[in-house]
Amino acid sequence: xxxxxxxxxxxxxxxxxxxxxxxxxxxxxxxxxxxxxxxxxxxxxxxxxxxxxxxxxxxxxxxxxxxxxxxxxxxxxxxxxxxxxxxxxxxxxxxxxxxxxxxxxxxxxxxxxxxxxxxxxxxxxxxxxxxxxxxxxxxxxxxxxxxxxxxxxxxxxxxxxxxxxxxxxxxxxxxxxxxxxxxxxxxxxxxxxxxxxxxxxxxxxxxxxxxxxxxxxxxxxxxxxxxxxxxxxxxxxxxxxxxxxxxxxxxxxxxxxxxxxxxxxxxxxxxxxxxxxxxxxxxxxxxxxxxxxxxxxxxxxxxxxxxxxxxxxxxxxxxxxxxxxxxxxxxxxxxxxxxxxxxxxxxxxxxxxxxxxx
Amino acid sequence: xxxxxxxxxxxxxxxxxxxxxxxxxxxxxxxxxxxxxxxxxxxxxxxxxxxxxxxxxxxxxxxxxxxxxxxxxxxxxxxxxxxxxxxxxxxxxxxxxxxxxxxxxxxxxxxxxxxxxxxxxxxxxxxxxxxxxxxxxxxxxxxxxxxxxxxxxxxxxxxxxxxxxxxxxxxxxxxxxxxxxxxxxxxxxxxxxxxxxxxxxxxxxxxxxxxxxxxxxxxxxxxxxxxxxxxxxxxxxxxxxxxxxxxxxxxxxxxxxxxxxxxxxxxxxxxxxxxxxxxxxxxxxxxxxxxxxxxxxxxxxxxxxxxxxxxxxxxxxxxxxxxxxxxxxxxxxxxxxxxxxxxxxxxxxxxxxxxxxx
Numbered sequence: 242x243x244x245x246x247x248x249x250x251x252x253x254x255x256x257x258x259x260x261x262x263x264x265x266x267x268x269x270x271x272x273x274x275x276x277x278x279x280x281x282x283x284x285x286x287x288x289x290x291x292x293x294x295x296x297x298x299x300x301x302x303x304x305x306x307x308x309x310x311x312x313x314x315x316x317x318x319x320x321x322x323x324x325x326x327x328x329x330x331x332x333x334x335x336x337x338x339x340x341x342x343x344x345x346x347x348x349x350x351x352x353x354x355x356x357x358x359x360x361x362x363x364x365x366x367x368x369x370x371x372x373x374x375x376x377x378x379x380x381x382x383x384x385x386x387x388x389x390x391x392x393x394x395x396x397x398x399x400x401x402x403x404x405x406x407x408x409x410x411x412x413x414x415x416x417x418x419x420x421x422x423x424x425x426x427x428x429x430x431x432x433x434x435x436x437x438x439x440x441x442x443x444x445x446x447x448x449x450x451x452x453x454x455x456x457x458x459x460x461x462x463x464x465x466x467x468x469x470x471x472x473x474x475x476x477x478x479x480x481x482x483x484x485x486x487x488x489x490x491x492x493x494x495x496x497x498x499x500x501x502x503x504x505x506x507x508x509x510x511x512x513x514x515x516x517x518x519x520x521x522x523x524x525x526x527x528x529x530x531x532x533x534x535x536x537x538x539x540x541x542x543x544x545x546x547x548x549x550x551x552x553x554x555x556x557x558x559x560x561x562x563x564x565x566x567x568x569x570x571x572x573x574x575x576x577x578x579x580x581x582x583x584x585x586x587x588x589x590x591x592x593x594x595x596x597x598x599x
Numbered sequence: 600x601x602x603x604x605x606x607x608x609x610x611x612x613x614x615x616x617x618x619x620x621x622x623x624x625x626x627x628x629x630x631x632x633x634x635x636x637x638x639x640x641x642x643x644x645x646x647x648x649x650x651x652x653x654x655x656x657x658x659x660x661x662x663x664x665x666x667x668x669x670x671x672x673x674x675x676x677x678x679x680x681x682x683x684x685x686x687x688x689x690x691x692x693x694x695x696x697x698x699x700x701x702x703x704x705x706x707x708x709x710x711x712x713x714x715x716x717x718x719x720x721x722x723x724x725x726x727x728x729x730x731x732x733x734x735x736x737x738x739x740x741x742x743x744x745x746x747x748x749x750x751x752x753x754x755x756x757x758x759x760x761x762x763x764x765x766x767x768x769x770x771x772x773x774x775x776x777x778x779x780x781x782x783x784x785x786x787x788x789x790x791x792x793x794x795x796x797x798x799x800x801x802x803x804x805x806x807x808x809x810x811x812x813x814x815x816x817x818x819x820x821x822x823x824x825x826x827x828x829x830x831x832x833x834x835x836x837x838x839x840x841x842x843x844x845x846x847x848x849x850x851x852x853x854x855x856x857x858x859x860x861x862x863x864x865x866x867x868x869x870x871x872x873x874x875x876x877x878x879x880x881x882x883x884x885x886x887x888x889x890x891x892x893x894x895x896x897x898x899x900x901x902x903x904x905x906x907x908x909x910x911x912x913x914x915x916x917x918x919x920x921x922x923x924x925x926x927x928x929x930x931x932x933x934x935x936x937x938x939x940x941x942x943x944x945x946x947x948x949x950x951x952x953x954x955x956x957x
Contacts, residue, residue, distance in 0.1 A: 276915050440921070443905070443913070445803065445827035451914040459915055467920045469803035469905055471828040474864025475926045503829025505836065509871045510864055547801070547827055550908040555801070556809040557634050557817055562825045563798070568833045 251386075252414040252460060254304050257311060257379065261285060264318035265375075267311040271298045272415055276456040287316035287334055294341040294348075297447065301416020302490040302526060303385050306347030309338045310378035313355045317371045327367035331359050331374075344499055344540045344567050346491040346528045351381055382418045388523040388581040389420040393429030396486070396521055396579035400430035404437040404483040407473055407511075410444045410501035411453035412488025412521060422521040423486040424457060426579060431463050439465040440476050444501060446546040446564065470503050477514040485511045486579075489522040496572030496588035497534025498522075505568035508575065517576035524580050524597055534569035542566050609744075610772040610818060612662055615669060615737065619643060622676035623733075625669040629656045630773055634814040645674035645692055652699040652706075655805060659774020660848040660884060661743050664705030667696045668736035671713045675729045685725035689717050689732075702857055702898045702925050704849040704886045709739055740776045746881040746939040747778040751787030754844070754879055754937035758788035762795040763840040765831055765869075768802045768859035769811035770846025770879060780879040781844040782815060784937060789821050797823040798834050802859060804904040804922065828861050835872040843869045844937075847880040854930030854946035855892025856880075863926035866933065875934035882938050882955055892927035900924050 255269035267284040273296060274280045282298055284290045290312035293299050299308045316334030317327060335352045342348060358377045362370040400406055406427060413424035420428060427439060439458060444450035451467055458465040468476065476482045485507055489498040498504075498520050511518040531537060547562035548554055556562075578585040582599045585592050613627035625642040631654060632638045640656055642648045648670035651657050657666045674692030675685060693710045700706060716735045720728040758764055764785060771782035778786060785797060797816060802808035809825055816823040826834065834840045843865055847856040856862075856878050869876040889895060905920035906912055914920075936943040940957045943950050 277912075442829075443803070445801070445829060448913050451918075455914045455918050459918070465919070467905055467914055467918050469828070469860070471800075471803060471861030471864055472921060472923065474867055475860065475923060476921070478863065478926075502827070502833065506829055506832030506864070506868055509832055510867055513867045513871060547825055551911055551913060553909055553911050554635075555806050555909060556813045556825055560809075560813050560817070560825050561823070563830060563834070565830065565833060568836075 251419040252457065253419050254415045255299055255308055255311070257375070258283065267308065267315050269293060269299050269308065270415070272300060272453060273298050275452050284315055286319045287312060287337060290315050291338060291341050294338070300449070301411060301488070302345040302347040303389070303417040303422070303523060304415070305342060305345045306351035306525065307378070307382045307385055307418055309348050310351040310355055310381045312338050313352065314371060314375045314378055317367060317374070322367050324366045327370055328359060328363060331356070342540060343538045344490050347525050350525050354381065385523065386418040386420065389417050389422060389425045391581035392422055392521050392523065392579055393420060393425035395581065395584055396426035396519065397429035397433060399484055399486070399517065399519055400426065400435060400437050401483070402435050402437065405440060405476065405481045406437055407440045407442065407476065407482045407485045407507065408454060409442040409450065409487045409504055409507055411449040411457070413454055413457045415453050415457060416488060422488040422523065424454070426486055426521050427463060428461060431461065437464070439463055440473070440482060441465050441467050442470050442473060442503065442507070443467060444503060445470055448550070449501070473507055474510050477510055477516055482516055485516060485518045486521055489520045489526050490567060491537050492520070492522060492527045492578065493531035493533045493537060494527065494529055494593055495533045495590045496575060496578065496585070496593055497537070498570050498575060499534065499537045499539070499567045500570065502565050502568050505570045508570040512574050518574060519577050519579055520570070520575050521579040524582055527593065527597060529597070534571060537569055540566040609777040610815065611777045612773045613657055613666055613669070615733070616641065625666065625673050627651060627657045627666065628773070630658060630811060631656050633810050642673055644677045645670060645695060648673050649696060649699050652696070658807070659769060659846070660703040660705040661747070661775040661780070661881060662773070663700060663703045664709035664883065665736070665740045665743055665776055667706050668709045668713055668739045670696050671710065672729060672733045672736055675725060675732070680725050682724045685728055686717060686721060689714070700898060701896045702848050705883050708883050712739065743881065744776040744778065747775050747780060747783045749939035750780050750879050750881065750937055751778060751783035753939065753942055754784035754877065755787035755791060757842055757844070757875065757877055758784065758793060758795050760793050760795065762842060763798060763834065764795055765798045765800065765834065765840045765843045765865065766812060767800040767808065767845045767862055767865055769807040769815070771812055771815045773811050773815060774846060780846040780881065782812070784844055784879050785821060786819060789819065795822070797821055798831070798840060799823050799825050800828050800831060800861065800865070801825060802861060803828055806908070807859070831865055832868050835868055835874055840874055843874060843876045844879055847878045847884050848925060849895050850878070850880060850885045850936065851889035851891045851895060852885065852887055852951055853891045853948045854933060854936065854943070854951055855895070856928050856933060856936070857892065857895045857897070857925045858928065860923055860926050863928045866928040870932050876932060877935050877937055878928070878933050879937040882940055885951065885955060887955070892929060895927055898924040
């Protein structure tokens with residue numbers, strides 16, 4: 242799929258626009274402007290792609306992977322390298338893009354895949370190689386979309402009629418190629434006609450829940466209520482919530498899962514209230530090199546994100562702030578991991594390795 | 600104390616200004632403008648006092664009680680009633696002020712005390728009665744200040760050298776006559792030279808932590824870091840926090856405590872991490888008519904407070920939101936209640952009734 246979504250089509254956060262001269266461009270919805278404004282960014286330089294990832298104009302682990310894959314092609318197109326140096330240019334582009342965000346494993350996974358594909362193309366001209374690599378990026382996108390739909394099918398049974406569902410951050414269409422991960426579960430249950438209600442954590446500091454998930458669910462006609470992050474516990478205590486579903490940015494082989502800051506606390510609260518807590522993620526989110534979550538690098542972002550809300554300062558100008566972008570939820574707090582290959586349950590290394598071998 | 604704080608004096612959020620013509624006025628710092636602007640509001644009408652409480656220009660259960668006590672005097676002064684109708688005017692003023700915020704028991708406690716004082720004054724002129732009632736309001740203020748200092752002495756030992764302390768909302772000088780409740784514990788430990796670090800929950804939706812607690816602690820020279828509410832769990836998991844201290848707006852006789860939304864979740868998280876959780880509150884916060892927390896009325900505030908941050912919209916214009924101002928932390932999650940009369944421990948009806956009899 243190489244076009245933005247049209248009415249009746251699924252929402253897509255990024256696409257390849259072949260009409261941009263001379264070589265086409267990666268385009269995306271600028272997610273930092275949502276929900277106030279739906280603005281398209283056109284990336285024709287490697288730096289534009291890097292900045293878009295760094296600034297969260299595109300975010301969500303799977304979408305970052307897709308953006309990085311297209312970013313490699315953008316990098317080749319920008320430099321129009323001679324036929325003998327394009328492999329070097331490609332390597333440099335991959336190294337540069339890998340530094341945009343340290344936690345999302347899909348970023349490295351997509352870059353590795355592009356590099357591996359390129360290895361077999363060394364005898365081609367740069368234009369021939371570029372065309373093959375663009376097809377590879379399209380394939381990554383299409384496979385991601387198919388995975389998301391499969392995740393929805395795997396997980397939809399965890400949402401029953403009359404349920405309250407809590408979700409955190411945005412693990413929706415906007416975080417993937419389309420349909421999402423945690424929200425794929427919600428969309429699939431919704432399409433099956435089940436009646437349920439979603440409580441959307443606003444997700445400070447960057448408010449992905451308030452800005453993106455609220456917008457997506459509204460667009461899809463799913464009943465939803467926005468809450469501040471600190472209200473989830475009361476929703477649980479009042480028995481208004483029956484299940485929690487979030488995405489993940491990186492999962493160790495023992496099942497420890499890194500996701501948006503606040504996810505760990507939500508999992509502890511769910512356990513304390515005997516509410517099942519599910520993580521929905523494609524199998525590319527697993528990092529087989531990591532034995533457990535303590536090895537997952539956590540990105541620490543600028544203190545100004547905490548000091549401000551949408552650019553407006555909320556505290557003292559020089560107030561020290563703590564701003565980890567992610568936290569790690571230990572496997573024992575996760576009821577199941579919803580993947581495109583099936584549900585991982587119980588969440589342990591044996592079940593994860595078995596699923597990854599499928 | 601009837602004056603605002605001067606350099607070297609404790610911070611005071613409200614005071615009586617006798618110089619305002621013709622009868623004096625209740626003045627307060629407009630807490631909705633902090634920390635950007637320190638603006639004084641002068642209340643010469645009952646409605647101005649009601650609005651100040653409703654709009655959270657003055658907030659925090661003890662400070663609301665003091666404001667209401669002065670508000671009764673403001674009401675008499677505004678209407679300059681004849682000597683035969685002043686008791687009716689006073690009753691009406693109390694009934695009106697009682698409707699400003701439903702959860703803070705100190706509000707009702709202060710109004711009851713003013714009414715009871717007035718009962719013995721029926722044979723006085725309105726001006727004579729007014730002077731006695733103004734003294735009663737001063738006494739409520741001074742007693743509250745003394746209680747806060749005593750709470751600090753009771754609780755200071757729970758903060759040891761090297762500790763990390765999490766607090767929520769603002770239970771500081773700004774929430775009381777001076778010095779605070781939870782922050783009185785922190786100020787007292789600080790004055791005793793102990794080295795510790797405070798993690799301040801920003802406290803959505805109205806950001807009392809980011810705006811008020813951060814400001815107060817900075818003014819007092821206490822080391823502090825601002826965090827988003829959803830980061831407290833990670834601070835605990837990293838063993839950076841050793842104790843949690845919050846205030847309370849109303850406590851049932853079994854120890855169930857209503858406080859700012861988010862407190863309950865923080866208490867659940869503290870229990871899950873084996874971190875002691877203390878509530879600091881004057882004995883006037885206990886409501887002996889309530890057997891447990893389920894009977895505490897919870898104020899639900901406007902959805903726009905969740906939809907917006909400091910007036911800036913963060914989500915869809917018509918997004919449904921949930922906005923309870925308070926939650927109830929069950930007694931079993933509270934390690935101790937720090938009062939001016941001593942520490943209530945264990946937190947149960949027997950210990951509470953024994954303390955209240957002191």
